Amino acid sequence: MSIDKDTVKRVARLARLSVTEEEAESLKGELNSILNWVEMLNEVDVDGVAPMTSVVTQEMKKRDDVVTDGNYANLVVSNAPASEENYFMVPKVIE
Amino acid sequence: MTDLTSLTIAEAREGLAKKEFTATELTTSYIKAIDGADQLNAYVTKTPEKALEMAKASDERLAKGEARPLEGIPLGIKDLYCTKGVGAYACSHILDGFKPEYESTVSQNLWDDGAVMLGKLAMDEFAMGSTTETSYFGPVKNPWRAEGETIDRVPGGSSGGSAAAVAARICAGATASDTGGSIRQPAAFTGTVGIKPTYGRCSRWGMIAFASSLDQAGPIARTVRDAAIMLKSMASVDPKDTTSVDLPVPDYEAALTGNVKGMRIGIPKEYRVDGMPEEVEANWQQGIDWLKAAGAEIVDISLPMTKYALPAYYIVAPAEASSNLARYDGVKYGLRVNGNDIVDMYEKTRAAGFGSEVKRRILIGTYVLSAGYYDAYYLRAQKIRSLIKQDFDKAFQTVDTILTPATPSAAFELNKEITDPVEMYLNDIFTVTVNMAGLPGISVPSGKNGQGLPMGLQLIGKAFDEETLFRTAGVLEEAAGILEAPAKWW
Amino acid sequence: MAEASSKLIKGATGDWEVVIGMEIHAQVASEAKLFSGSSTKFGGEANAHVSFVDAAMPGMLPVINEECVRQAIRTGLGLKAKINNRSLFDRKNYFYPDLPQGYQISQYKDPIVGEGEVVLYMLDGEEVRIGVERLHLEQDAGKSMHDQHPTMSFVDLNRSGVALMEIVSKPDIRSSEEAKAYMTKMRTIVRYLGTSDGNMEEGSMRADVNVSVRRPGDPLGTRCELKNMNSIRFIGQAIEYEARRQIGILEDGGSIDQETRLYDPKKGETRSMRSKEEAHDYRYFPDPDLLPLEFDDAYVEELRKDLPELPDDKRDRFISDLGLKPYDASVLVASKRLAAFFEKVATGRDAQLAANWVINEWLGRINKESLDIDQSPVSADQLGAIIDLIKAGDISGKIAKDLFEIVWTEGGDPAKIVEEKGMKQVTDTGAIEAIIDEIIAKNPDQVEKVKEKPSLIGWFVGQVMKASQGKANPQAVNQILKDKLGL
């Protein structure tokens, strides 16, 4: 299976990465090289094998329903490229 | 007085306890050494004021006889760890200017044990790479050079800054992290000891994520003992990390008994890969001989899924990364490149902020998770992961630990043109299986190759049996002899 | 089948059937968020109820709130649904400024709750069963505000990470009435269980409504999703409009585009949300930061044991034990507090009479004045006392209504009021006879007529009641009149 340039661009769009035509072209080659290589996984018989969903085998830790965090809006936005009155600011979103 | 930077953590700990020197003196020696080693480019952020402040506090503690396990020991921290008030960029442009308001659990554990922070160490961008050349802040140079050569070599990666800094004696020890070999491979390239503990042993809280199911913190140190001291401190049970395992942290130093008599060491035949350099093969055999001589029993084993681990890894890791790195969107922190609208802003920010290797992996990861491909790629890879784990489970029914080479070669030259990404990925061929199965692995120096470059062997252990790894690694270290520092050329 | 055909919509070219499925998002009643320790409180300063986890700072990790798990299971039990002892959390990946992680932690393939059922008791007495496909836990998103600045949107993450239960119905709903009843019933259930406050105004309960139309018996048509409906009334209006819109297009030979639409209540129309919406590809995969969510049957049984009586069970009990009319029982169980109020009034009294009074007088008045049940000026004891006075024959039904009005506006002990204001019925036959004699004497024409047409006795009764200011006992009046008029 190999992917074409349009697929590269579609995937880049999904990943929110702008790519130029040239980048898409060279990425096509690199991605195909990787995808061709991983094809070898098709040799493995995985019938009836459960996928690994967690590396750790223990009951999932849970937290109590207690408010222990928050109330530091200034710290939440302290690294923001743009903020006003503790809101994050982004280019206007049109719905 | 000897150069204080030549002391191991264990030695420095003793010297401080005996008041042969102060933490401030020790720290000052390191600050000087760091400033003289800018050529290596191992540090991306230096924090000398903070270091001296912490050293002063340590001296007060030492004076009062209240020393903690790492009191006054100057350490470097991989840039992957969030450190309160000190930049944490994962060596990516996308985290431009980011100063976390919180401290990672692992680094906090070290400070709570009295360690001193020298600064932040370079790495491959978001830990994606095997050379530390993908760092936004430029490549790190391996302090080791081939005998009679002046050619710069890579320190390995992604924890190349950590490994280079430890090897060059510009920190006593360093934190690192390992997703597919990022502790063990650079340790092997720089003649240092690196351990990736069992997944879940160290908290991932505050460690910038690459691939969540594979990432694990660990130390790089000069000796097995130092690595044991550091891991004891770094490891903890953390309620803030669901995948942190609820087991007490053992005293790893106590495991260094030097006795491997009767221990069963597995030698997996599948690690004898095609085209493996003879020196790697010979080094491996040397390790086998050392352990045999120490009274261990050598057992041939088979790990049939070995060859599938790397391609499966290059599905799982990019898939998780593509999602983990979605938060870098120019909204909450880091770089923003303005655009016509929100989508344009996202696309421009991420295109400018991520380097080419990161982009490549985001795209692969996005592709393998996308509609219609999930089952063929991601699900299949996770099933293969189960099979890899089963291989190890079976092997560990008959052996106590497994010995393999750490890397398929010694450190190679910097700026090696590699056009096919797969070629670069093969660096992780011996280490990645361990991450896929969530097991602990340690890389220990095992002599030098014909060019005078360090080589390393890897020991793989049962889950949460780091003690056996330390014990066995200690025996290998003893047999190989602790490596002298690389000749200073920088 | 008579009921079914009545739900069909008449088009120009014949009948159409509307097919509706709903995805309800209900905020879990909890103090802290689903995966962090920050507060779920509504409102607050911008980003005040936000932790570094909610803001998706690098290296932050989710840890699940056990209470949210408990509430999801309890809700599942309330929906008579299958509880899954093992479920997984997945990441749903997409970019949006109010989604700080770049993904929503949700449950995709393996939800915590599987198939269940909700029964609707419709006004006409029909019972409609709506299948529940699943219930899963997920994170809410933050809020973007687009009207604060000429070129920028403002993002507040206070809601980011709040626990939601998404309850997905099967496409079993066949009319706007059923859709409204389903939403109402779901709100009743979560409120009974206390698993969500069901407050639609604050957005803690909202629905995405999938609407399609087809010819009866045909396969499913293409659906449109009406997003984020947060009023039951608007759900009804939006479905009516949307079904008509789709029928119009199809009857004109067009076809329906699958799309997301928004209902504009001012215009009473739905409109396409994005003219050229990008195809979604959420790239779901299990969240590697979390482990599978597992619990044993004992845990579920423990929760089941502690469930309160659910509305359907209460309704059944009201019908079988108290002998209420099914419709009245349905009305009374619509809210836990209403049912409790009724039960207090009905205890030791004629339950159907109590139901009539609670529904017609008391609830009617509550609704008319838009009051909360807790704000009622008439307590259950006061209403009970009024009913007791009727039963004892002390007051007539009509006087009782006057009495209710007095108690509502002025308060007080109904029995005392009756006493003080002299509202008691006159049962003294002598007094009634005197009044009747006077009326008969004054109206000889009517006396003649009533002999021809006995039903005119009503006129006499009216006169007597008027003369007695409503206090004469109607039964006594009737009897004496009959005797005197020789009927």
Ligand SMILES: [Mg+2]
């Ligand atoms: Mg510790």
Ligand SMILES: [Zn+2]
């Ligand atoms: Zn949802």
